[in-house]
Amino acid sequence: MRTEDPRPIRLKDYTPPAFKVDEVRLEIELDPADTRVRSQLKMRRNAGTGPLVLDGEKLKLHEVSIDGVKLGPNAYQADGEHLTILDLPEGPFTLETLTSCAPEDNTALTGLYLSSGIYCTQCEAEGFRRIAYSLDRPDAMSVFTTRIVADAKAAPVLLSNGNPVAQGKLADGRHFAEWHDPFPKPTYLFALVAGDLVHVEDKFRTLSGREVTLRIFVERGNEDRCGYAMEALKRAMKWDEEAFGREYDLDIFMIVAVSAFNMGAMENKGLNVFNDKYILARPDTATDADYAAIEAIIAHEYFHNWTGNRITCRDWFQLCLKEGLTVFRDQEFTSDMRSRPVKRISDVRLLRAHQFTEDGGPLAHPVRPDSYIEINNFYTATVYEKGAELCRMIHTLAGPKRFRKGMDLYFERHDGEAATVENFLDALADGAKLDLAQFKRWYSQSGTPEVLASGRYDAARKTYTLKLSQVCAPTPGQPVKEPYHIPIALGLVGPDGRDIKLQLDGEEKPGATTRVLSLTEREATWRFRNVADKPVPSLLRGFTAPVKLSTNLKERDLVFLMAHDSDSFNRWEAAQRYATGLLIAMVDAQKKGGAPRKGTAFAETIRKLLVSKKTDPDFAAQMIVLPSEQTLAQAIGKDVDVDAIHAAREGLRASIAAQLKDELLAAYHALAIDGPYSPDAAHAGKRALRNACLAYLAVGPGPEGVELAAAQFAQADNMTDEIAALSVLAHIDCPERVAALEKFYARWKDNHLVMDKWLSIQAMSALPGTLGEVKRLTGHPAFTMRNPNKVRALITAFATMNQLRFHSADGKGYEFVADKVLELDALNPQVAARLLGAFKSWRQFEPKRRNAMARQLKRVAAGERLSRDVYEIASKTLG
Template structure:
């Protein structure tokens, strides 16, 4: 807990440790309240930092019992213990062994970092700095050691004993307890250590690698959940095969294990050979999981597996390099999903995620570079900027290099740095050397915060038959960075003719691009690009595929956006045009409603939607994405300042209802045509049909017609899968109709004993736009299935209300802010990581109108004024206030 303002840790202050640790032998004797750990470290001095005669180890919340140096038990005069670690005085000048014996209390560890006991399962979470809560260690990512772990426990308490690596020995002891010993031959930092013990069921399979080795695959779950593991296992095998084919990376151990637990702060953790997952991202059956759940399981299983090379075999030198493993691995899992499903739909989803979560972060008081310069609490830098923007940086490099050169650069990176702790500079140098492309200017993306704004102005010169495109870039000031240097921004461009077809591009001074697309590089503050042989005035399609994480503005008007929405051959830009066109109408309608004027019905937009709905050549999932209006949060970002949440909600709902009335017959036809009878399948084609069908159901219900509500109720009553059930329940839960409470009660009664399905029930009610939602959320906190100690419950109920219900969280009286603040302060005493993440709901507080701003400032000041705050909450709250 904070007793004084904590001092930031800065990248510029990094230095190597005084000692290296080559081997770690752990003997862990498990008991709920007194887990005892004997740790033996093989230590050697760092030759580049000679003359150090004392060793400082990290340790928190431990009871120290014994210290031995080279086998000699030390007296208290030879070491010094404090609340943050242990110092051994007068260590030998050469290599030595250090043994410590300590105890911790897993049952009392509600923060869920280090070694904890939840739901009868012993589990560890060591990233970023949790290993120090298990035993004393140089708990930093650049100290890499080979681990041997022996676990002992009562067999009745923990019949399954797991750790990293391969199991080398197991058996029963004379006192009836049993043990298992695990050896991981690959050096790793302490944050990748893992241990799990408990009563667990197991699902097994195998994978044969490209070199012919057979790998034992296991997924461990709570007994009774074995029938929900098939899709996760299938996703794992597909990810292993994909990584061999696309990146040339083969798995290295004899066994790969996943454990699913219900109390976990994160989505999952990539511990070497023993991935630990939030069970939300493993367990799935058609009746309990939605299509989105299946897709998330596929992506996250792949992500954690891909970390075996981008994160484990090559790890981070320090925590400032977090994007090196996370941004790169997110890019890899995005590409995997794009290959498994629809590349177009995946790109839309990724950009929507970026704009919803990362752009506001970049534009507010919490803005930080992809590689931060400093932090108070490293847990606070597991952000959208590090992950999602970090992935976009890798994608830009891929765009600039091309697939072949990118692969050469990655191969060189793996060869150079295997078994090492690397930096962003190491990564960029390998890609540059492997491809022959200079990335020196590109490096600025890693240390400049903020979202660049690119301004585009195009003009057709009929006399010269040229299209002239003028581009400029600017990046607004961010905290600590008032001045920005020009970035290297790749922009893919196409030109569309009058018939909507792509024109062949002939850039002056470049080579023709017959495909109709061309990547140009904006490297200066202002540049002009000329394209020859353009015989008629074109419509430009700019930033195709969203080739850079920028905000693009242009001199295109509503007419051009409508044309691109109807014709663009680039799927992402076609969707983008639909969003731009709809946003223009909606922002105009918001202003009209505020001034007492009549909003537009959007007949032109509706006409294009009608054509899209009737186009048999389009994927159903892509059609669903094309017809969904910009979210209320997106519209708030577009307005920028003095945001009025009621006006946004009213304008969007009115326009949605207007479209539904104009196109009711088309929505009804698409609803009926996209039914998926027969056995449920989570594959992309079937999931796409359900997505379009349920989007159409939502539109029809927006009219308020009795037949549409009856259709939703009938779908809810007859659905044979969770996707259709939840879609129908969502319509009813967000509509003021008699069927609402009946459906919510029926869903509850069926699923009240399934904790994952109940989380969906909580979230639906927390995101309802109906009056009284906050009161309902407060009531649900007393529900037997809810617990502040379980992060999934907090995220489902309180997190959904705070981050996904703009209308009700931001009610003008400020009650929503005060409610979330109450929960943040209560959680801070239980689980500071989860508490700090809830505060993200306040990150854009300055964009709202003055009354709401005042309420949010007052709320944040109240939090900061508390005498005892964790570093996690203190850092986020103070930075948000600015």
């Protein structure tokens, strides 16, 4: 147990920095055990009369001087977190410090560390203080000049932010490089990379005619896997110019791929550092999902150049300002590059699986939090995904043209500043001519609102009346919620399957077939005129708000919308709602000893999709997949029995497979692609539907499914099909499974990214011995606790993607994961805290599992020398 609980940092306590740092000059002499950092800060007082307090952690302080005069030990105080200087010049001054650190010992991977012999930095959120004493806060923006010195053989490549301004050799076998970034930035955007790297290069001509050099740096031997990332970068740069008018501003843009990284990637100004899984791709090593993720994350980090770098956030409470907005931008980019309906389905799946769960549990917090203990714990689905949904709602309310005007005004007003959510909303409101006063509640209130909808058709008057109401359940610290401003896109579908033109009371003539209604009160009613026949309402088209929707639609209405809704998202949504209701009924029937249903209507929908020549295969693949076991647990909400959920879902899959065996087989063979692999959306869609068919066939009657999976695994010429077949076999206790896993390992054991897939597939297996296999794999050469990717691939995959085995009734899954949280906390607190998040929904399970999870949470919370990261998650989860 910690001897003293850490004190929270609160938004209401924000004060501007007491000092400004106009310029930062760094000279960094790299050494694995003793890196020396000489830092010069050109400073001036900004507010107040107190001492200068700089942030610093894990640093050894050697010298302090002001304006060239060294300070004696009595002139300053240095502890484990700060450097304090009392006597200061009245005017501007230059503070110089000399410190040292040991990158090779930095297992937390924040600050300056070594990854496979490569020096790398991660400074967001508060890592720079592990490199040099500084005002390590986002509203302290400075112009940086960085000189790097290193052994020329060990680190021939020396990179930092901005443009290169000097380089040369030194007499002792070392060399140097100097970089200058003319754009003021906070310390969290500083980056340094040095090592034995190679690069691929390209050029991009901006809208104004400037030529920018593009370079992607990788470890030797990986050059042939950078092509797709480079093309994705150029597409992102062009799209940002066209969609938002944003042009790149430096002479060079660089990306570096490293194998040990706490995050997916980092948007450091001009020098993005990436987890190499989001850069390296080749058809035989990367799946379609990998290619799509590379494209999206390349775009996300590049888009940060304006929404995050040129305009940064005033404080870490404003994190959603850069992350939510940039996620929205990357979602729009992907939608334009690929299938917009499929992208929307994918994003909503992610939102519901992670953010809705977060909102419904003890870790619920507003998109802009009120307080935190450890800022690293607030890189959450609420900040990112829900933050993006808030931007999307404004886009829906304003329309594309007015939204663009609002964004243009935001860039014009705040370029070069550290901004707030209010700055963003005010610019959007002024530019788009939109009233966002009530909308601001979305940023301050936690929880997922529920919208209750009921409709009534009056055949005599030919009217349809829609009543909407909103409620939001209490969340930690917020027992009462004020009404939200909720945009709801609506359509009415007639008996012929066609949309009806909508005409509200008071309107002279019918208008569009989809309208956006604004629900701003707790309850509101709309009446539509000239509705010739009783319609079926299509509500929340395109998922225009992050809410839970409850309707009085019958099962037959959902079946009708599955077949006829013109809004692709709502066709999928109707299918998911139908299947969810069916599966929950099957769970209840199991408990009561009733007969399970066969899901004939859902099977018929799948049949039509499989034989259709018009439906996009990627969309069809989304339609035919049943709701996940995690989704069903969330829908049930309390006293969840994971065994019953698994049995119901597998039973329905087997029933559908039996009913549609011929159609599934025919589609599987028809969707085979002749010719070379391409990651484009059309080919990826065909593979997605084909592999969805394979997954059904594997649970169907007879051995054909296993035989098909084994044959596909043996014959696959790309990783997408190879891994899909292996994933199917991983859930089946058969000789083919063992042989495929062994063959896969033998083939790919020297490729660490492919080995991560091998680890995850075994961790997610539904077979009874999975926990034992996961434990065994923690001692395998392919695994190490020191690499976050390995932890995520094996342990996090087991804890978050394998509901059946993690939640085993004997509680051993919980005990294992709690053990690993405590072990990780001593190495990498960020990764440990995220792993502990697997326990966040513990209260929704039946009593035996609930009590077992609580015991493990209490054991973690009582751990000695617990980090702030893990302490905060454990204490809040327990409540």
